[in-house]
Amino acid sequence: MVDKYRIGICIAAVTFLLFFTTPIVHDFRIGHFAYFLIFIQIIFFNDIIFYNSYKFLKKLFIIISVFAIVFWVLNAMGVPLIYYKCTPAFRTESVLDNYRIYGPVLSLYRGNMPIGGGIERICGVFAEPGHFGIYIGLMLAIEKFNFYEKRNLLLLITGFLTFSTAFYGIFCLGVLYKLLKYKRITTDIIRIVAVLFFTAITLLFFSDRFVETIYGRVVENKREEVSGVVDLLDNRVPDSHITKFESFIHSHDALVGLGYDNDEMVGTNWRGVVYRFGIIGTVIMLLLIFSIARKGSMKYGFLLAAIALLIVAHRAYLMFSPAIYMMLLTAVYVNRTKESFIIKIEGLDK
Structure with a gap:
């Protein structure tokens, strides 16, 4: 066409x-x-080819997200899991970087600590949590941030647990889009805020580990003051x-x-x-x-x-x-x- x-x-x-x-x-x-x-x-390609291909891609992301959350919860609870340790040559940030491959999903570590410190960040099957977060954010954008569908809520929670700054930015853009589109706070927005609120409350049980993962990794050993997105x-x-x-x-x-x-x-x-x-x-x-x-x-x-x-x-x-x-x-x-x-x-x- x-x-x-x-x-x-x-x-x-x-x-x-x-x-x-x-x-x-x-x-x-x-x-x-x-x-x-x-x-x-x-x-x-014809539009319908994109549409059918996307439906398959979304199903794949849902499956990956389910496995990722299950293994994340088991790790957070301290359940001993069998994994294969892989130290890739392309991780140039640190010679300590390594992957723990649990089978259908993996996690990125620096030495014996999750990347970024604190608690483990969901990677799915991607090289970094940030990559997974970005693609989940793009998928939610394709869905126009419609959280009446339960599968989109699953993707939202998975994206949140990547602790990806980019995902949080994409999510905020999505909320802004819905506010501009409907010119009011919809029940959809209330729904996602409630889900994230209860997810965050649950994570607060991790106390300092949660704070370190979601915030400290961004500003640690850097400038002491962050006044905006540019900073x-x-x-x-x-x-x-x-x-x-x-x-x-x-x-x-x-x-x-x-x-x-x-x-x-x-x-x-x-x-x-x-x-x-x-x-x-x-x-x-x-x-x-x-x-x-x-x-x-x-x-x-x-x-x-x-x-x-x-x-x-x-x-x-x-x-x-x-x-x-x-x-x-x-x-x-x-x-x-x-x-x-x-x-x-x-x-x-x-």
């Missing part, structure tokens, strides 16, 4: 592919190049990198960046995108995001764009492959399919 919307995304995606994955500007990245070629083809993100970046970035942005390299394989700048923060791919690369990335998010209602488009920008700011390296863009595109196509179903049903009722 070809229309102006899909053609616009295709043009943005091809531009992204040429700039980010080919040796025209930087190095040839064959993996990302192949992924984006597939993504460009998928753009033109919260900057707390995850060494001062030396911020100073280096300020020098870089005024140099002649700022236009196209210094290339992907550059370890001089942290890759999680938005500065990592600009440092590696310059102002031009950053603009191309934003164009791809907004070319996808512009379809449908303005409020929903702003929600998708805001979530994508939050991911750029918090886990920028996830935006170098097409997975996040695919989730954003799925959100548009799935909700467009749902709307067409509603229109057909209403037409039959008349």
